Amino acid sequence: MKTVSSIALALGALLVFAVPRVAPAETDCLSCHGDKTLQDASGHSVGVDAAKFGASIHGSLKCGDCHATIKDYPHPDQVTPVKCETCHADQAAGLVGSVHANRAEHPCTSCHGGAHSIFPKADSRSAVYPLNIPRTCGACHGNAAMAQKHGLPNVYPLYIDSIHGFALSKEGLLVAANCQSCHGSHHILSHKNPLSPTYKTNIPKTCGTCHAGITENYMGGVHGKAVAAGNLNAPVCTDCHTAHAILQPTAAAFRMQSTPICGSCHKDKLSTYRDTFHSQLGSLGGYVETARCWDCHGAHDVLPASDPRSPIAKANLVTTCGRCHAGANASFVQYQPHANAHNRKLNPALYFVRLFMNLLLAGTLGFFMIHTILWLIRSRYDQIKRKAAGGGKNA
């Protein structure tokens, strides 16, 4: 076996040396381009780090494999750009029609790094290695001026402080969602494009690639069903969790920001919730324990009260309220967390209690306001009059 391979190697070597030269040898190119400081007429670096290139994924290729138009040495000043699609036809096809379709603005190297130091995406040196992707995309999408120019949100800072960004940058989790987990890589489409994984109705599926259990719950709830039925007003994952600035849902910041999100659609419910102790105590700084929408309604599998599986179904209320209020009984759960004291038909008792209290307040204050003002005027008048007659302070 050993002898056979030795012979094959010798034959191979002979063959290589026997082939006539058509392109300049690597050593010829590197005699100039090996100087890392070499620049072309317009000042672009045209130096090549031979060692780094040799280690890169294209290290086994020859210069002429990519720079196919260069035949002679020395070559002309103007050379045609390298066509990556010669080999990477699938990827090039993906770019067509994508948001990065303009090749002049988005050359392959803008994401894959320097042309002579491209590594496979599983290599931590690669610009598209999962842990490096946010930084790579952020080079443009973390640039406020660029974001403004294209009418895009400046997403990198939002992402990097999110739960996904933390998992990736702090924990180094390869499975943490990075940009391309949701947006794809070459064929990135606008979220307005129905084919995009970030198009509203596709979002549950996109998030479900990782969060499969939650997506299943969600699809069984009223919001999931509404979206599946084509109601674009119903919320998908990103409507509540946001797209990039996703927080740990148990975190105080998320508990503080979530209620207005539900309330942006359920306006009447938000307004009645605002009148309750749950909201008054919970709407501000630091106190996050009081009930938020999903503490009672569920988060993903929101179901109407008429559904026996719903946490707000009559039979489940003692359990649901009892999660916070130990000792809650059947009478306790008659409490209406969305009572409207202004609605005589819905909450007559509360309506009249409020009316009585308001009349008491207005009556008492009104009477004594007039009483006090008259008194003030009269006693000042009296005081001045008596003082003129030589009276003292209390005269």
Next chain:
Amino acid sequence: MPDQEPAVVESGEKRPTGERYFMRFTRAQRYLHAALFTSFLGLAATGLPLRFSESIWARGLAKGVGGFGAILFFHKFCAIVLSVAFLIHVKDLFTRAVVHHEKGIFWGKTSMVANWKDVKDLFGHIRWFLGLGPKPQFDRYAYWEKFDYWAVFWGMVVIGFSGYAMWFAPFFAHFLPGWALNAVLVIHSEEGLLAILFIFSIHFVNTHLRPDSFPMDMVIFTGVESEEEFKTKRPEEYKRLAAQGKLEARLGEAPGIWQINFSKVVGFTAIFIGLLLLVLTLSEYFRP
């Protein structure tokens, strides 16, 4: 409150004036008032941010003390202090009425219970405001003072009950129907607002800021008032005591300088906090 044994007035430097001073409030009554107004200020300062939890100042205050959880804690703490003060007062009334058979506590010229003279005084006072009649001659407690007393008494019962009903909601649900749990918040906040608006505007002006007492009636802090003040403000009581020869028994010592100064600091602080809270409350009512 009817007369009690006048407490010994704290000895202090005598003021140079030769004026005589008469006891009006016992030391226990003054301490009770102090407990009442400090805990009430605390309750108002921690209750208003909860009531107006969307306002900027509520957020600032909440942040300042460590969030709304902390505010609720202070609110409950003050509530317990006030409840204890209230129970001490009720126990005191009970002892005097049942144990000592003090009749004057429910009826008579020194009772807190309203009588026909109070009705006449109210109308007489208003006639005087309008220049239609003479100034009524008040006895130990004028009708507005009795109103203040009963407003606070009723207020403490109502606000206290509704507050405890929220604090221990699952327990109260054993006796109360479900809708009552909704009602207690409305009652608590409306009655609380009434108390705040009343005390910080009407009571402050009627008792302290009106020209006769401006800028502050010190009697609730020192327990004594000058003879001139006594005669002007409560001529009926003065005349009655003089006729019965009991005036000398009511003599007290002139308040010491430190007592006056201490009272001023405490009193003006309370009035300042109260007026500040009043402005904040009104700013929420008249917010565009």
